[in-house]
Amino acid sequence: MNTSVLRIPLASSNNTGEFTCRYEENVGGRWIPSPSSQAVTVTGNVTVSARSFLWVQELAVGGSFFLINGLIFLVFHCCF
Template sequence: MRKIGGFRFFNQTGDQVYERAPYSHTVAWLQLTATKASGMEYTCVYWVQDSGQQIHSNRSLPLSIKVQDAPMAPVLSLDPQQPVYRYGNNVKLLCNAPLPSFYIREFQYYADFGLAISIPVWKVENYSYNLKITGGEVSGSYSCAYFVFQSGRVVRSESSLWVNVYVKSQPISWIREIVIGGSFFTINGLIFFFSHHLKKKR
């Protein structure tokens, strides 16, 4: 009994793009990354070994792969727009999509330090995320994207341009300086008082 020896895959120009061999199973697959360059027709063949020779099957019917561009990038803005934010402030990250709201299923917000927040939505063209300025850890660059239902599946848009949220370090208040300074002089005064008192006893 003849056994399958392997599979070969070809693009529409006839060039071999992948070979799976040796391979004895009856099913093989070609994994593609969806890019404009990969959008074309593909065919495949298999072969069997017979007396040390490869006997190829006829080529399969062509399968067409269509690759569409990702939906256009949204625009991310800040409200209020300020060069510097301080502890205790709130700033809204507003992601504005260029598509009709009916198609949008979700917004996502990203930060360059690893933050990722998903917000399911329905029939809105923009959605804001309220960022609380709790400390320097939220200082960084932010971006957003949206997801639409397209061709029977959920598709992510291109990412927006990055916007910067700069958080200024919390300064020491003048009251705190007075308290700390007053404590310093009080402690030193007590040390001087007890030292002077001990000397008088001697």
């Protein structure tokens, strides 16, 4: 299983928005894009410590990649 983490150590209201995850995989010389994960709304808040913000962000990104990798495994396991 692949895991990626995006860290924004100095978050502010400028980091607010909806974020998705996706990647590309080289299969037989062709780059195949993954479907985008479900959007996760991230809100910069000056009252939230950077440490707790990172925890929520890591959970969202890790969960998205776990879901995508699980779906890819099921597709390849069932179809190939």
